[in-house]
Amino acid sequence: xxxxxxxxxxxxxxxxxxxxxxxxxxxxxxxxxxxxxxxxxxxxxxxxxxxxxxxxxxxxxxxxxxxxxxxxxxxxxxxxxxxxxxxxxxxxxxxxxxxxxxxxxxxxxxxxxxxxxxxxxxxxxxxxxxxxxxxxxxxxxxxxxxxxxxx
Amino acid sequence: xxxxxxxxxxxxxxxxxxxxxxxxxxxxxxxxxxxxxxxxxxxxxxxxxxxxxxxxxxxxxxxxxxxxxxxxxxxxxxxxxxxxxxxxxxxxxxxxxxxxxxxxxxxxxxxxxxxxxxxxxxxxxxxxxxxxxxxxxxxxxxxxxxxxxxxxxxxxxxxxxxxxxxxxxxxxxxxxxxxxxxxxxxxxxxxxxxxxxxxxxxxxxxxxxxxxxxxxxxxxxxxxxxxxxxxxxxxxxxxxxxxxxxxxxxxxxxxxxxxxxxxxxxxxxxxxxxxxxxxxxxxxxxxxxxxxxxxxxxxxxxxx
Numbered sequence: 001x002x003x004x005x006x007x008x009x010x011x012x013x014x015x016x017x018x019x020x021x022x023x024x025x026x027x028x029x030x031x032x033x034x035x036x037x038x039x040x041x042x043x044x045x046x047x048x049x050x051x052x053x054x055x056x057x058x059x060x061x062x063x064x065x066x067x068x069x070x071x072x073x074x075x076x077x078x079x080x081x082x083x084x085x086x087x088x089x090x091x092x093x094x095x096x097x098x099x100x101x102x103x104x105x106x107x108x109x110x111x112x113x114x115x116x117x118x119x120x121x122x123x124x125x126x127x128x129x130x131x132x133x134x135x136x137x138x139x140x141x142x143x144x145x146x147x148x149x150x151x
Numbered sequence: 152x153x154x155x156x157x158x159x160x161x162x163x164x165x166x167x168x169x170x171x172x173x174x175x176x177x178x179x180x181x182x183x184x185x186x187x188x189x190x191x192x193x194x195x196x197x198x199x200x201x202x203x204x205x206x207x208x209x210x211x212x213x214x215x216x217x218x219x220x221x222x223x224x225x226x227x228x229x230x231x232x233x234x235x236x237x238x239x240x241x242x243x244x245x246x247x248x249x250x251x252x253x254x255x256x257x258x259x260x261x262x263x264x265x266x267x268x269x270x271x272x273x274x275x276x277x278x279x280x281x282x283x284x285x286x287x288x289x290x291x292x293x294x295x296x297x298x299x300x301x302x303x304x305x306x307x308x309x310x311x312x313x314x315x316x317x318x319x320x321x322x323x324x325x326x327x328x329x330x331x332x333x334x335x336x337x338x339x340x341x342x343x344x345x346x347x348x349x350x351x352x353x354x355x356x357x358x359x360x361x362x363x364x365x366x367x368x369x370x371x372x373x374x375x376x377x378x379x380x381x382x383x384x385x386x387x388x389x390x391x392x393x394x395x396x397x398x399x400x401x402x403x404x405x406x407x408x409x410x411x412x413x414x415x416x417x418x419x420x421x422x423x424x425x426x427x428x429x430x431x432x433x434x435x436x437x438x439x440x441x442x443x444x445x446x447x448x449x450x451x452x453x454x455x
Contacts, residue, residue, distance in 0.1 A: 044251075045250050045251040045252065046252060047251070047252045047253050048452075048454065050202075050226070050452075050454030051202035051226070051395075051454070053202055053393040053395075069201070069202070069393075071200075071201065071202050071226040072226075072252050073226075073252050073253060073256060073280060073294075074200070074225065074226035074227040074292065074293045074294060075225075075226055075252040075255070075256060075293075075294035075295065075296075076200075076201045076202070076224060076225055076226045076293075076294070076295040076296070077252070077295065077296040078296060092396075095395075095396060096396050097452075098452070098454075099452050143250070143251075146249070146250075147249070147254065148249055148250050148251045148254055149251070
């Protein structure tokens with residue numbers, strides 16, 4: 001059962017690692033197999049998601065490269081991977097129904113799974129049930145100060 | 152004060168009316184200056200949003216009318232474009248754009264609204280980030296992050312052929328008729344002086360972004376990218392785009408908040424017109440489809 005905390009008005013899953021650059025989460029579903037999704041702040045700043053597209057299974061991916069694209073409000077942007085590896089699965093459910101990402105970002109709204117080339121990359125992400133809420137609260141505060149989020 | 156590069160490409164080919172501003176985006180991503188550009192296609196053609204299924208365009212009708220079809224990297228649907236539309240594009244480094252898409256669009260479309268107003272139109276940016284006069288949309292827009300740049304595109308529509316715009320959409324006849332009826336009400340041309348609009352846009356974007364407008368041109372890097380883009384945009388693979396599932400419930404967006412929605416079952420069809428939160432009109436060829444249409448409307452997600 002995923003442990004979810006409410007932080008600064010947003011839900012945050014505490015059992016996984018986070019990429020601060022893109023607001024993606026990374027959850028290990030096997031020894032070297034990572035599942036990726038958008039966190040609640042990533043969802044909030046995307047707006048109403050209209051379209052999602054992912055690289056095909058089997059594609060090689062480097063950290064910092066796009067593993068797909070997201071469209072909201074006629075604005076298309078890349079989904080930038082926080083890890084390197086091979087795409088081994090993508091979620092057809094969110095392609096057919098992108099609202100799933102908004103309804104359940106930490107569960108059924110996952111995006112892709114990657115067979116990681118080097119799990120040491122996980123050390124560059126933010127993790128730990130004591131660390132994640134503090135980091136996330138700071139992000140929300142920063143976004144509010146910059147006017148990215150409504151008060 | 153930093154500069155805002157202004158590039159007016161004038162009248163260009165249909166292909167170049169897309170590839171030029173994509174090249175600018177790569178240039179800005181590579182360290183080029185923030186850029187405001189203008190151009191006008193020399194002939195009609197059809198543009199397809201980045202994620203859209205190619206099947207949403209009526210390729211037979213496009214071929215018959217001699218209209219090329221190009222997939223763009225910004226969002227939105229299938230659109231009819233012609234020489235009566237002046238395109239504009241604002242391209243900024245990613246770091247200079249708010250992270251929220253909604254906030255980014257509002258910031259980068261507001262100067263265009265100011266330009267429309269300076270040209271004599273009572274334009275407003277509505278809650279859906281559509282540029283409107285009254286209930287009618289007067290400017291098509293789209294946006295994309297291309298590498299480390301963000302581009303927002305729009306157009307000044309001097310004349311608009313609603314029937315031609317609906318003809319390039321792959322629609323059943325009764326849906327097309329409804330789309331034309333709604334377009335005539337909700338999409339309006341704005342016959343203002345394009346030169347005045349352009350001058351006002353330059354001033355408005357310069358002021359809003361705190362940048363000094365300076366005339367410029369494509370860099371050598373952008374010229375190289377342009378040639379690559381010319382090839383990419385003509386390739387069948389690019390035109391085909393990403394694989395998309397066929398939706399259970401079809402929809403055409405006329406403007407934000409105005410949609411025609413339809414379902415098909417065994418050759419039968421049910422069509423609904425949705426305006427805001429209201430179902431404005433329903434056409435059902437078989438009463439048995441009533442329930443299916445109601446269920447589809449309850450689940451459909453109205454998107455751009």
